[in-house]
Amino acid sequence: MENKIAELVRKQEQDYIDSPTTISKYVDFNMFETINTIEAYLNSKHISGSTDTMGREKPFFNIVTAVANIWFRATDIDRKNIKVKATKSKDIIASFLATVKLQEFMRKSRFGVFLNTWGQTLSRYGSAVTKFVEKDGELTPAVIPWNRLIVDPVDFDSAPVIEVLEYTPAQLRMHDGYDKAMVEDLIDSQSVRKNLDGTNKDTRDGFIRIYEVHGLMPLSYLTEKESDETTYVQQLHIVSFVAKSKGRKTEYEDYCLYKGKEAKNPYMISHLIKEDGRTLAIGAVESLFDAQWMTNHSVKSMKDQLDLASKLIFQTSDGSFVGQNALSNIETGDILVHNPNEPLTQVNNNSHDLTSLQNYNQMWKNLAQEISNTPDSLMGKNAPSGTAWRQVEAIQQEANSLFELMTENKGLAIEDMMREYIIPFVKKQLDTKEEIVATLEVNGIQKIDEMYIRNEAIRRSNKQVVETILNGGIAEQPDLQMEQQNIQNELSDMGNQRFYSPGEISWKEYFKDVEWDLEVDITGEQAQNQNDLATLNTVFTTIAANPQILQTKDGKMIFNKILEKSGTVSPAEISMQPSQISQELPQQSQPVPN
Numbered sequence: 001m002e003n004k005i006a007e008l009v010r011k012q013e014q015d016y017i018d019s020p021t022t023i024s025k026y027v028d029f030n031m032f033e034t035i036n037t038i039e040a041y042l043n044s045k046h047i048s049g050s051t052d053t054m055g056r057e058k059p060f061f062n063i064v065t066a067v068a069n070i071w072f073r074a075t076d077i078d079r080k081n082i083k084v085k086a087t088k089s090k091d092i093i094a095s096f097l098a099t100v101k102l103q104e105f106m107r108k109s110r111f112g113v114f115l116n117t118w119g120q121t122l123s124r125y126g127s128a129v130t131k132f133v134e135k136d137g138e139l140t141p142a143v144i145p146w147n148r149l150i151v152d153p154v155d156f157d158s159a160p161v162i163e164v165l166e167y168t169p170a171q172l173r174m175h176d177g178y179d180k181a182m183v184e185d186l187i188d189s190q191s192v193r194k195n196l197d198g199t200n201k202d203t204r205d206g207f208i209r210i211y212e213v214h215g216l217m218p219l220s221y222l223t224e225k226e227s228d229e230t231t232y233v234q235q236l237h238i239v240s241f242v243a244k245s246k247g248r249k250t251e252y253e254d255y256c257l258y259k260g261k262e263a264k265n266p267y268m269i270s271h272l273i274k275e276d277g278r279t280l281a282i283g284a285v286e287s288l289f290d291a292q293w294m295t296n297h298s299v300k301s302m303k304d305q306l307d308l309a310s311k312l313i314f315q316t317s318d319g320s321f322v323g324q325n326a327l328s329n330i331e332t333g334d335i336l337v338h339n340p341n342e343p344l345t346q347v348n349n350n351s352h353d354l355t356s357l358q359n360y361n362q363m364w365k366n367l368a369q370e371i372s373n374t375p376d377s378l379m380g381k382n383a384p385s386g387t388a389w390r391q392v393e394a395i396q397q398e399a400n401s402l403f404e405l406m407t408e409n410k411g412l413a414i415e416d417m418m419r420e421y422i423i424p425f426v427k428k429q430l431d432t433k434e435e436i437v438a439t440l441e442v443n444g445i446q447k448i449d450e451m452y453i454r455n456e457a458i459r460r461s462n463k464q465v466v467e468t469i470l471n472g473g474i475a476e477q478p479d480l481q482m483e484q485q486n487i488q489n490e491l492s493d494m495g496n497q498r499f500y501s502p503g504e505i506s507w508k509e510y511f512k513d514v515e516w517d518l519e520v521d522i523t524g525e526q527a528q529n530q531n532d533l534a535t536l537n538t539v540f541t542t543i544a545a546n547p548q549i550l551q552t553k554d555g556k557m558i559f560n561k562i563l564e565k566s567g568t569v570s571p572a573e574i575s576m577q578p579s580q581i582s583q584e585l586p587q588q589s590q591p592v593p594n
Contacts, residue, residue, distance in 0.1 A: 003239060003241075003255075003256050003373070004221055004262065005213055005256065005259070006211075006236040006240075006252065006254040006255075006256070006293065007158070007254075008213070009150075009162055009211045009239060009241075009254070011160070012150055012152075012160070012162060012243070013150050016031070016032055016150050016151070016153065017032050020033075021153045021228040021277075021278065023277040023278060023524050027462040029153065029277075029278050030149075030153075031153035031278070031280050032278065033288060034280060035125070035146045035147060035280070036147075037286075037289065038124065038125060038283070038285045038286060040062050041062070041285055041288075041289075041292055042068070042124065042285060043066060043487050044062045044065075045060065046058055046060060046296070052300075056304070056307075057298060058296065058300050059296070059299050059303055060296060061295050061296055061299040062292075063288060063291065063292055063295055063365065063368055064284065064285045064288045064292055066374075067284045067285075067288060067368070067372045067374050068120075068123050068124045068283070068284040068285055069123075070126075070284075070372075071272075071284045071372070071374075071403070071406070072119055072120050072123040073122035073408075074403035074406075075119060075123065075402065075403050075406045075407045075410055076116075076119055076177070076270065077115060077407065077411065077414065078112065078115065079106050079111055079112040079115060079408055082102070082106070082418075083099065083247065083379065084099050084102060084418075084423075086097045090519060092286050098423065098426060100420070101426040101429055102418075102423075102426060104429075105136035105139065105353045105425070105426060105429075106420065108138070108229075109138070109139065109140060111141065112129075114141045114143065115141070115562040117143045118130060118143045118474070119147075121143050121146075122270065122272050122283070122286060122410065123272070123283060123284055124212050124285055124470065125146055125280060125281075125283045125285070125286075126271060126272055126273070126275075126281030126282045126283030126284075127150075127269055127270065127271045127272075127279070127280050127281040127283070128141055128143055128269070128270055129143070129144045129146070129149060129161075129267055129268070129269050130142065130144070130267070130269075130270065130417065131143075131144050131154075131267050132266050132268070132421040133266055133415070133421075134425060137492050139340060139421065139422065139425040140221075141421075144163060144267070146280075147195070148163055148164050148165070149161065149162070149163060149164070150163075150164065151161035151279055152279060153278060153279050153280070154277060154278060154279060155279060156279045156382045160214060160215025160216075160217060161214050161215060161265070161267045161448060162208065162211055162212070162213050163211070163212040163561075164210075164212075165206045165209070165210040165211075165212060166208070166209060166210070166212060167208050167210055168198050168206055168207060168208075168427055168541075169187045169205065169206065169208070172186070172187065172257075173187075173210065173301075175257075175258075176259040178238065179256065179257050182205075182255050182257050183257060185255060185258055186208060186240055186242075186255045186257070187208065189208075189253070190541060191483050197576075200582065206542040208240060209240060210236070210239075210257070211237075211239050212236070212237075212238055212240060213236070213237040213238075213239065214234075214235070214236055214262070214265055214266060214267060215234070215235065215265070216232050216233070216234055216235075216265075217232060217233070217235050218230070218231065218232055218323060219231040219232065219233050221235060221237070221259070222235060222259055222261065223261070225318065227305075231464075233261055233263050234257070234261065234263070234264060234265060235259065235260070236258070236260055236261075236262045236483050237259045237263055238256070238257065238258040238259070239254065239255060239256050239257065240254075240255045240257065241253060241254045241255065242255075251310050251474050252273050257360070264420070266572070267486060268413075268416065268417065268420065268421075270409075270410070270413035270416075271409065271413075272406040272410070273409065274404070274409075284372055287371050287372055288368050288371065288372060290364075291365070291367055291368035291371065292368075293362060294360075294361075294364045295365065295368075296363050297362050298357050298358075298361035298364065299361065302354055302358070303355050304356050305352070305354060305357075306354075313346065313348075314345065314346055314347065315344075315345055316342060316343060316344045316345070317340035317342055317343065318344065319339075320339065321344075329559045330418060332518075342403050349520040354435060365518050373402045373403070391392060456487050457480050457484045457487055460483055460487075461478035461480060461483055464478060465478060474547060529593075539559065543559075
């Protein structure tokens with residue numbers, strides 16, 4: 001039976017593989033071929049075959065992998081760089097609790113591994129598709145390989161996202177939501193695993209190709225009613241099909257394993273630097289397509305010359321040597337006989353002009369460094385003798401400026417992930433009666449302790465007064481300062497950990513619309529961190545040498561300006577720190593003994 005979604009998959013898959021996209025008059029883009037070329041170059045494989053027309057092997061002088069690794073390292077963002085900050089005083093508790101649950105989520109979901117895989121894919125391809133699936137109370141992030149996706153090559157959101165999966169019969173039967181009868185019918189038509197272009201992935205059979213389709217599609221795909229054809233909802237379909245030839249015509253047997261609505265699209269695309277007119281941005285590998293090709297061409301030419309120079313070739317006018325090979329036919333002790341007065345000389349087949357080929361190759365390597373923004377200093381190579389250190393530092397700083405832009409784009413993508421998928425999931429986890437354990441920084445502990453200690457001291461004092469009155473005693477004025485000191489001592493024993501329970505804080509109330517009220521701060525630019533540390537060190541040294549500078553109006557204004565410009569510490573953050581001014585008691589004069 002024909003299925004509309006299966007027909008849509010077949011058409012989109014065929015267009016994706018065979019139909020290039022025209023970006024402009026002179027620019028055509030085939031996303032499928034581009035991805036396959038990237039994978040070939042990363043694995044040091046020629047797209048034109050491993051041998052030339054004469055059967056000689058072609059070397060692959062890989063220059064793209066090192067550049068992709070540099071891009072990966074230069075734009076790396078670690079799990080510890082992701083923080084949630086409050087933008088208003090009322091959101092301080094929400095930011096702390098969000099940080100606690102965020103750390104818990106990242107630890108359980110191995111978010112650090114996800115970030116590394118995501119960063120590596122971005123550096124190689126320029127873009128990466130992530131998927132967030134919530135199941136059984138857990139949110140699982142994943143990076144989907146490009147060779148498993150069928151998407152619109154111009155705009156990621158213009159067509160349904162199709163993920164190609166390969167399942168064994170046992171794996172299919174394990175999915176509770178699938179149509180069991182359809183699964184059994186499909187298992188009967190199992191085949192070997194295949195690539196998108198139809199070639200076999202391996203020789204093992206028993207694997208069945210499944211298409212997972214997510215997108216905004218007409219409601220009629222679910223209800224099969226004509227009246228719903230103009231109503232669009234987010235849907236998920238799991239389909240498969242088997243081709244059957246009938247004469248010259250190919251017919252398909254379609255299988256719909258699952259269909260239904262979904263709350264949101266689980267896929268999200270991110271780019272290092274987005275390119276107009278194409279879904280896939282330009283990563284480190286694609287930017288070096290021509291440089292890699294010409295490098296291989298130069299190395300192949302040098303190899304051919306060296307191979308020819310390593311051979312011993314003779315020439316003679318004596319016809320008795322026609323068709324003989326001195327290296328393969330002559331045995332030790334053989335006597336060569338030729339006609340009188342006929343010469344037997346060696347051919348001058350030494351390699352010639354290798355220097356020009358080497359210079360030509362170096363020219364393309366230099367171009368590759370300029371295109372990929374990877375000078376020798378970023379590759380770990382020593383600068384030429386006599387090069388000033390400041391010059392090397394300036395070149396490296398200029399090269400890092402582009403990577404800082406890429407890192408900023410990654411940070412913005414992570415912020416979108418947080419607001420769209422992760423923080424809404426964290427809000428659900430706060431609907432619990434269990435106690436939350438928070439591990440906070442010193443600054444965070446001081447802020448939340450100030451609020452907690454004040455309220456807890458009043459609560460304990462009032463409780464003590466009530467108990468005294470109920471027991472028939474006379475209540476005295478409670479010493480709030482002493483009570484606050486006792487609570488502070490209790491909290492100090494906990495180190496940098498704090499425990500919160502629902503009775504003390506209404507978590508659901510604090511987390512209402514929190515994904516938009518809080519600021520998701522993504523850091524990780526090494527150069528910026530060094531500048532921040534230098535600024536803070538200078539400010540700290542100035543204050544230590546001249547502490548009264550903050551007592552003047554101009555000095556305080558300049559001090560706050562420095563902190564605002566660096567963006568590392570907010571002046572308001574410093575003003576919130578509790579002032580601890582020790583007051584020494586005057587010493588009483590001792591009587592002089594007689």
